[in-house]
Amino acid sequence: MALLYLDLDDFKRINDSMGHEVGDQLLIAVAQRLRGLVRANDIVARLGGDEFAVVLLDSGGTEDILRLAEKLIASIRQPIKVESRELVISTSIGITVAPTDGDSASQLLRNADLALYASKRRGKNCIAFFNQQMQDEAMRLMRLEEDLRQALAGSQLTLAYQPIVELERRRTVACEALIRWQHPRHGWLAPGQFIAAAEQSGLIVPLGYWVLRQVCATLVACLEEGDHAVPVAVNISPQQFRDKGFMAEIRRILAATGVPPRLLELEITETTLMDNLEATAAILADLKALGLRISIDDFGTGYSSLALLKQLPVDKLKIDRCFVQDLENDEDDRQIIQAVVAMASKLGLEVVAEGIETEPQRDWLMAFGCGFGQGICSAGPSSVEGRLRRVSRRSEAGVDPVGWATLNRMGD
Template sequence: MALLFLDLDHFKRVNDTLGHEAGDLLLKSVARTLTKSVRGNDTVARLGGDEFTILLTDIQSPSAARKVAEKILQSLRSPVYLEGKEVTITTSIGITLGPEDGIHANALMKYADLAMYKAKEKGRKNYQFYTSAMNDEVQQRVRIERELTNALENREFLLFYQPLIRIHDRKVVGMEALIRWQHPERGLLSPFEFLTVAEETGLINPIGDWVLRQACQDTADLHRDGYGDIVVSVNLAASQFRDAHLPKAICGILDEKRVESRWLDLEITESMLMENTDQVVATLRHLKALGVTLSVDDFGTGYSSLSYLKRFPVDRLKVDRSFVQDIPDDRSDVEITAAIIAMSHKLNLQVVAEGVETAEQLEFLQQNGCDICQGYMFSEPVPIEKFRQYLDEQKK
């Protein structure tokens, strides 16, 4: 036998954009598709929300389960029309086999669930078979979660800063705060090595709060010591941004650290803008009322368009490094980046280019009127002490 665990990808967006009635209609459509994809003696069940399970009985090999999973993925590619709009849904599928993987129902459900999350990690809209290594990954996540909690208590986190350069005069006008973890055994860790676990376990909020406080403290110290109007950019996690108390918390931090609101730039990603448009706009307006700057990070990697951004009260757009890295050799990137800069200015948005590494890239950005840039051409992210040294060197 085989047990398939399915979780619909980005189902929440359907509820948020079209309403819960449309979401219910989509779930019914998916249920019909799943039922048509299996045999009469197989069982399809909805666990709740956007999760389904399928029990395949009397299968002789993993390839039979694989064929069912592939059939489901293929069948779901056909669009569904809801509220007069075309909607396409995909799913991530985890597969476990019995009795090879186990005989107890609870264990098989756990294994199928683990495999489903592996499918999510692999980019969604695919299937993965359970392997014993997935248990090891879970144990590793539990260990990292415990160590992250200790890291907060033991002050093991550090902030590194990358300069933001105003292109027309090469002046340092800001810095992006980037977290690092000084792990007692594994050394200095980048955020890619621990933030995913922090997000999944809810630790991202206290970590994000620490980042905001430390970044504001470092910025206040810079201004106190006469380093000019440096603005600090801080990345917000999705769960932070969804927190209704965020504007009040930021207001409190600004007062506590004696930082003017105009010295703080909050970065949010495209995908965060798409989650619940009305709520997003309300939150952004509350933040704007504080006087902080708002930036859309990694633009071009998500779902929004420049015309879509008109509805959001944001100030800056950060062009993702993937568009910059092959300039001037890649003509498509050249045309896209030039268009983004031009259209952003028509919307009264400043443009920040990420990942600038060569003089040719900088020259292109300057010729096309890009406002600000950052990248290894100027400096890698460095601790605050080295950032101060960088500022001192620029004055010479």
């Protein structure tokens, strides 16, 4: 027996833009297509929302199951006519097989859900079979989530500061705050080792507010000591940006710390900004009214256009490192960076290139007119970064590391 777990890609977009009646008719059409492709003794069920299950009895081998799954994907991908409109939607599928993967309903549903999650991570319109590595990874993330809750309540988290420099003069003009975790068993962990667990559990929201509070407290401490403070950029996760209490929490942090807003820069990913453009523009306008600077992070990896950028009150574009790492050998990357720099110049935006690792990369970027950069080769040792790190470590004990009000609002 095989269990296929299907989830429609971006179904919420159709519900939000066209209404639930259109969404319901689309679900009915999808159900009919699923039913039409399986045998009479197989089972098709809607589990809820935009999720379906297909149970194949006497399913045959992996190739037979895969062949049917590909037919299901191809069928659903065909345009569906609803109220004189032709809608196109895709699906992702997770597959588990009994008794190989499990012999109980709960176990198979869990396996299929893990496989579906894996298929979603690969992109839309994908298929994934369950394997034991998925279960191991799920257990690892669960343990990491439990540890992260303890870290938020304790003193295991700290910040590092990476300089953002003016490439020509190698002068530090700002820094980016990067979170680090001193795990009691695993030692120092970089964001890539635990951010996925934080996003999956929802802990990314209180974690993001902890970073904001810490950065603001550090900047104020620098000013009180008479140090020259440069702006510090803080990454804002998609979940945090869409948090209902986002603006209220930003205002609370600014008021509680007394940090000059001009010293705080919020980095928001391109894909986050392009989601619900009208709501995004309103939030950015509120942030700008507070005096904060806004930069678009990982620029070039999403789908924004010049017309869309004109609608957003942003100050800076950050070119994703994937375009910088092969800059010396890849003509396409060079053309993309040149286009981004030229576009930003027309809009009056600063451009920062991320991940500069070699002198030739820096030289190419300067030749294209890119004024600023980050990375191990963008500048020498920064006294500004050193002061921030030193003051940050002293001030961590004085900053509430938990943000329990936020944590309690979101629940467990």
